[in-house]
Amino acid sequence: MATITKIKNKSGxxxxxxxxxxxxxxxxxxxxxRTFPQLKLAEDWASRLEKQLALDDGVEKRKIGNRSIGDYIGLYVQRSNELKPMGATKRSVYRILCDSPISDVPVMELTPAHIIKHCQERGRLGAKPQTVMQDIIYLGVALGAGSALLGLPVTRKAVDEALPLLWANNLVRKSSERERRLMPGEFERLMVFGAKREAMPNAFVPIRELVRFAIATTMRAGEITSILKSDVDRSKRTVLIRDRKDPKNKFGNNQRVPLLGEAWKIVEQRLSEEPVNEPRIFPYHEDSIGNAFRLTVLEAEIQDLRFHDLRHEGISRLFELGYQIQEVAIVSGHKDWKSLKRYTNLHAHDLHRDPLLPTQTPPVEGRTDRR
Structure with a gap:
């Protein structure tokens, strides 16, 4: 309902x-x-607006205005970061969405067809269905938060309606768990070609040392580069990992973990070598480590090996050394022991061994760090 009120200023x-x-x-x-200098203008504006708002989604469209998907995501990211800093993966996905043609679509005009077209285009550009699935997951999260977080009448209806077709046409797929481990000879090749890369002019990333440390600690590249000298406890041979990755609580998820075997030797040596004014143990950028590792793998002619696979290698080695699942979890940071089961990589033929007598214990080599 419209009301029009006369207003007189100081000059009359x-x-x-x-x-x-x-x-x-x-x-x-x-x-x-709105205020107008003439009554006719005020009446016309009020009449047009009443007709617009009388439509089924008139109020919603009016609140949103012409805001595009890109504008909306930008606002969502800003508000989300005010509550809790957003993780790197999520930020990256939203950057991709904002750089894609779907970002120009008005929020209130988004349809399942727009979403399907986006997924098809991402696929044509080389993105795997598992990667495209992340786009859809995070787009749905942003749209679903419209009312509660932004006070905007936005829903994830278009995403939910598009998903059955996306699944049916294999445009999206759940991420498969990688089980890549180092094959015989691959570690040696990493060391040989890592040495060659380190000898190159302007090379500054000690890739061989980082590979050994990643396997020994099961840490991710970002966790390695964030370790501070002040976080090392020399007496207990432990280190504090700050904001360790966690699906539910990444920020503030600080964990103290043991530095076993070679890991402690590497840290001890770096503590004595790094400049006093350098607060970090490994003063390198995560991207620099990733680039150096990729080039080393390429030159070593090793297929389908990522730096993150070294974490899988390290966890699997701990199990092979005889550590129990609860002990491995202290090193790896897993809170859910169920997710550690896949790292054991046990097969049916592994069970063909001589059974131990009840009084026997299996021999475990290299387990000198368990104190």
């Missing part, structure tokens, strides 16, 4: 304030007002 000139209010179920859902 008249203006007209038009206000349009919409109620649903006795509750005010929208109110908007």
């Amino acid at each position: 000139a008249l203006s007209y304030r038009a206000q349009v209010r919409v109620k649903r179920g006795g509750r005010l859902v929208h109110a908007e007002a």
Whole structure:
């Protein structure tokens, strides 16, 4: 319902304030007002707005305006970061969405067809269905938070309606768990070609040392580069990993872990060698480590090996050394022991061994760090 009020300023000139209010179920859902110098202008504006708001989604469209998907995601990222800093993976996915053609689509005009087209285009550009699935997951998260976080009448309906077709046409797929481990001879090749890379002009990443440390600690590249000298406890041979990755609580998830075997030797040596004014044990950027590792793998002619696979290698080695699942979890940071089962890589033929007598214990080599 529209109301128009006369307003007189200090000089006596008249203006007209038009206000349009919409109620649903006795509750005010929208109110908007503008001031005009002439009564006719105020009446015309109020009449047009009332007709617009009377449409089924008129109020929603009015609140959103012409905001595009890209604009909306930008606002969502900003507000989310005010509550809790957003993880690197999530930020990266939203950057990709904002750089894609779907970002130009008005939020209130988003349809399943737009989403399907986005997935098809991502596939044509080389993105795997598992990667495209991340786009859809995080787009749905942003749209689903519209009402609670942003106060905007946005829903994830288009995403939910598109998903059955995306699955049916294999445009999206769940990520498969990698079980890549080092094959015989691959570690030696990494060391040989890592030495060649380190000998190159302007090379500064000690890739061989980082490979050995990643396997010994099961740490991710980002965790390795964030270790501070002040976080090392020499007496207990432990280190504090800050903001360790966790699906539910990444930030503030600090964990103290043991530095076993070669890991402690590497840290001890670095503590004595790194400049006093350098707070980090490994003063390198995560991207620099990734690039150096990829080039080393390429030159060593090793297929399908990522730096993160070294974490899988390290965890599997701990099990092979005889550590129990609860002990491995202390090193790897896993809170759910169930997720560690896949790292054991046990096969049916592994069970063909001489059974031990009840009084026997299996011999475990290299387990000198268990104190």
